[in-house]
Amino acid sequence: MSFRDLRGREDLQRHFSQALRAKRLAHAYLFVGPEGVGKRTFAVALARALLCENPPQDTFDACDNCPACRWVDAGTHPDFRYIALPPDKHEFPIELIHEVIRLLGVKPARGRFRVVVLDDADTLNEESANAFLKTLEEPPPASVLILLGTSPDYQLPTIRSRCQVVRFAPLGPEIVADWLRREGLVKSQAEALRIAQLAQGSLKRAQLLAQPEVWTLRQKLYELLHAGAMDAVSLAQEMQRFVESAGQNSAQQRQRAHLVVGFVVELLRNALAVQAGNEPGRELAAAEVSQVRRLAERVPANQLLQALDRCLLADYHIDRRLQLALILEALADSLSTLVTAAISASVS
Ligand SMILES: [Zn+2]
Known part of the structure; x- marks a missing residue:
């Protein structure tokens, strides 16, 4: 997905666009917000926009058509990785954290950046946080690490203090209702509105409520x-x-x-x-x-x-x-x- 396909996140898109233009992109971000409000989708859209090889002139976004865009979508771009907690685990195995650190330390193979999105960051334990410390203190050039979690309170201070926190507010009910209609999950506008009012701004929750x-x-x-x-x-x-x-x-x-x-x-x-x-x-x-x-x-x-x-x-x-x-x-x-x-x- 590109930024142009996302609704309700225009302010964040602008924030990153300005940061990039001012060469003030941080090396580590912590995206926080309730589940289902689009943190992962936004992080991947950001990675695409950063790695796109034929980006639109007038706006900070990806083209959807160049090899880089297609590789990010296919999960095969050499400068992009999305890593989540393995389904059978409650905490990240330390080997996976070392893998993230290794990935961030290598020079970009094609693009201007290396982007790693680490999902389920709420579950990072002390050992993982300590392993990250050096990478966060002396980030490799051109590396961008994006942690996805629900609240900064779940992060150890070692991580929290070294990441730029980006908050994802719940989506507005009208955005949720439109999405339900577009996805064909509801039969009527009335049903869409009722679900949207109960969904607390989360698309995942709305989908479940349908x-x-x-x-x-x-x-x-x-x-x-x-x-x-x-x-x-x-x-x-x-x-x-x-x-x-x-x-x-x-x-x-x-x-x-x-x-x-x-x-x-x-x-x-x-x-x-x-x-x-x-x-x-x-x-x-x-x-x-x-x-x-x-x-x-x-x-x-x-x-x-x-x-x-x-x-x-x-x-x-x-x-x-x-x-x-x-x-x-x-x-x-x-x-x-x-x-x-x-x-x-x-x-x-
Ligand atoms: Zn592209």
């Missing part, structure tokens, strides 16, 4: 949580079943786990809003609104806030790649204790 089984799960969660007849085991099972239906792919499992937690967060936040005298969010269906109101009537704010806290912790643990089954079990347990106890207290 699947019918997600709505079945959401309905079950709302029913279980507002009713007070919830036992932790069945709640955990519902969540777990949904997460596992992603198959063996751990990234997709994590994405589903985030979505589950997000649904609970949304329910709790809306209940708090109602307690504060506000209207629940417009993204809610009519049945959900009455469930939110019922929850708000019966569970005090203090418990709702504690439950929210547990959700944030679960999100954090998902990003840190802890075992999903354990995270969801712990979350279901806390929710059940907090919500059920409050509801039975309000009934008695």
